[in-house]
Amino acid sequence: MERRKPCPAENLAQGKNNLLRESDEQDRQKLSAISGIQLGRKLIIAGFTISTAGIVTYCLFGFTSGNGLDISTLGLIGLAIIAVGTAFWFAGAFKYFHSAVEANLPDELFF
Amino acid sequence: MNCELQAGEIEGNDGSRGFPSRHLSRRLAELPPAYFALVMATGIVSLGCNSFGLTHVSRILFLVNVVAYVVLAGLFLARARFFLEQFVSDLSSHSRAFGFFTMVAATNVLGCQFYQLAGNVELAKFLWWVGLVLWLVCTYTIFILLVVKAEKPTLESGINGGWLTSVVATQSVCVLGSQLEPAFGNADLTALFLLSFWLFGGMLYIWLISLIFYRYMFFSFQPGDLIPPYWINMGAMAITTLAGAELVIHFSQISPVSTLVSFVKGLSVMYWATATWWIPMLLALGFWRHGVRKFQFKYDPLYWGLVFPLGMYSVCTLKLGRVLEIGDIKTLAHGFLILGLTAWMVTFLSMLQRPLFALLLGLQATRSRNSEKQEDDSHGTSKAVSG
Numbered sequence: 040m041e042r043r044k045p046c047p048a049e050n051l052a053q054g055k056n057n058l059l060r061e062s063d064e065q066d067r068q069k070l071s072a073i074s075g076i077q078l079g080r081k082l083i084i085a086g087f088t089i090s091t092a093g094i095v096t097y098c099l100f101g102f103t104s105g106n107g108l109d110i111s112t113l114g115l116i117g118l119a120i121i122a123v124g125t126a127f128w129f130a131g132a133f134k135y136f137h138s139a140v141e142a143n144l145p146d147e148l149f150f
Numbered sequence: 151m152n153c154e155l156q157a158g159e160i161e162g163n164d165g166s167r168g169f170p171s172r173h174l175s176r177r178l179a180e181l182p183p184a185y186f187a188l189v190m191a192t193g194i195v196s197l198g199c200n201s202f203g204l205t206h207v208s209r210i211l212f213l214v215n216v217v218a219y220v221v222l223a224g225l226f227l228a229r230a231r232f233f234l235e236q237f238v239s240d241l242s243s244h245s246r247a248f249g250f251f252t253m254v255a256a257t258n259v260l261g262c263q264f265y266q267l268a269g270n271v272e273l274a275k276f277l278w279w280v281g282l283v284l285w286l287v288c289t290y291t292i293f294i295l296l297v298v299k300a301e302k303p304t305l306e307s308g309i310n311g312g313w314l315t316s317v318v319a320t321q322s323v324c325v326l327g328s329q330l331e332p333a334f335g336n337a338d339l340t341a342l343f344l345l346s347f348w349l350f351g352g353m354l355y356i357w358l359i360s361l362i363f364y365r366y367m368f369f370s371f372q373p374g375d376l377i378p379p380y381w382i383n384m385g386a387m388a389i390t391t392l393a394g395a396e397l398v399i400h401f402s403q404i405s406p407v408s409t410l411v412s413f414v415k416g417l418s419v420m421y422w423a424t425a426t427w428w429i430p431m432l433l434a435l436g437f438w439r440h441g442v443r444k445f446q447f448k449y450d451p452l453y454w455g456l457v458f459p460l461g462m463y464s465v466c467t468l469k470l471g472r473v474l475e476i477g478d479i480k481t482l483a484h485g486f487l488i489l490g491l492t493a494w495m496v497t498f499l500s501m502l503q504r505p506l507f508a509l510l511l512g513l514q515a516t517r518s519r520n521s522e523k524q525e526d527d528s529h530g531t532s533k534a535v536s537g
Contacts, residue, residue, distance in 0.1 A: 101199075
């Protein structure tokens with residue numbers, strides 16, 4: 040069955056809908072980028088806090104064992120905490136920049 | 151053949167001038183000469199960790215430092231090859247030239263790591279010679295170029311804390327040389343040579359800090375002027391203290407240091423006191439910059455110039471305590487090592503943001519190129535069908 044050709048009024052309505060859809064899509068992308076950036080920032084701060092706690096733990100237990108002796112288990116736990124913090128930081132930085140790149144934000148905003 | 155390029159002219163593999171290539175070539179063209187402060191900072195934090203028995207972190211940082219040194223040396227050579235004009239103009243720039251002295255200090259700090267952590271005396275000795283040659287080249291190139299330069303900036307815009315990197319470089323030659331004392335033949339001559347370096351470094355500090363202090367007190371000072379290398383005001387004194395302590399530890403039985411032990415100890419305490427005086431001052435100025443005037447914190451390679459003094463203060467305090475036989479001072483050294491390690495981690499992770507960003511840009515560029523190609527292909531196919 041042959042399809043009926045749309046009249047000019049219908050064409051206009053269709054175009055308007057498309058435009059509205061595009062603008063909605065852009066808004067959605069922008070919102071998603073902003074929430075991605077915010078999540079990334081939170082993860083970076085969490086990573087920094089966890090790593091700092093790890094450094095303090097590692098150093099304090101390392102100082103007390105010191106003098107060529109093997110570092111205590113607590114010191115090694117400190118190292119593990121540093122690693123976890125760094126992983127958080129990396130995940131946050133990836134999320135942050137990925138969202139920024141997707142949203143085409145200029146790099147001058149970050150560097 | 152003219153190998154010079156303008157920033158942004160390195161092309162991608164496919165001949166396109168993609169965003170990532172432009173981004174990276176611009177970074178290479180603008181690479182600050184002071185970037186070797188990364189090696190200085192990593193090295194001293196690693197040596198500090200080793201002094202306190204934190205061997206795991208110390209060894210990790212040692213590995214990071216070897217890689218960083220090789221990569222930076224490669225980048226400096228690439229910059230000299232592709233951006234010769236910028237490279238040469240940096241040598242006669244009042245604000246950037248002193249950054250080249252970080253090469254000297256970085257080489258000597260790496261030498262200390264090879265000596266203390268790997269027990270590699272020969273490589274440490276080789277690095278000391280490289281450091282000495284670099285020191286000679288930097289000292290007698292940069293100072294002379296600045297003297298004979300036709301157009302000079304005002305004191306206000308020309309001088310900054312980074313100038314004191316020349317003091318750090320001088321003292322670094324003394325520190326590694328003292329540690330390698332058994333490896334050198336003529337002990338008396340070595341002692342005189344290294345003592346001269348230590349004394350000259352101290353004198354250079356007095357000359358430069360007078361100008362810096364004058365600039366602080368009598369010229370307008372904006373938050374943007376307080377660049378991180380101002381922490382070298384303290385770091386230069388810390389490394390001078392360390393060099394004095396090393397001279398006493400290694401040469402106290404060898405003339406001429408043997409006759410000057412009390413003098414060296416006294417001056418070392420004076421330098422340590424000066425370094426300590428700077429700490430609250432720099433913290434207060436930092437609070438004014440970021441807390442009061444809300445200057446935004448963004449990664450800048452110059453922040454390595456802030457990490458180095460923290461680590462150096464920890465190490466010099468430990469060594470001075472050993473020389474003066476004051477055990478309680480160790481707690482202060484512990485505190486500064488934790489600060490140094492934290493500052494190192496923050497700066498290092500912030501530094502990795504740039505390559506990460508460039509990688510994501512690269513991925514995005516490849517993706518958009520592929521989708522454009524697909525669109526072109528489908529467009530061509532539909533045209534052929536309709537034709």
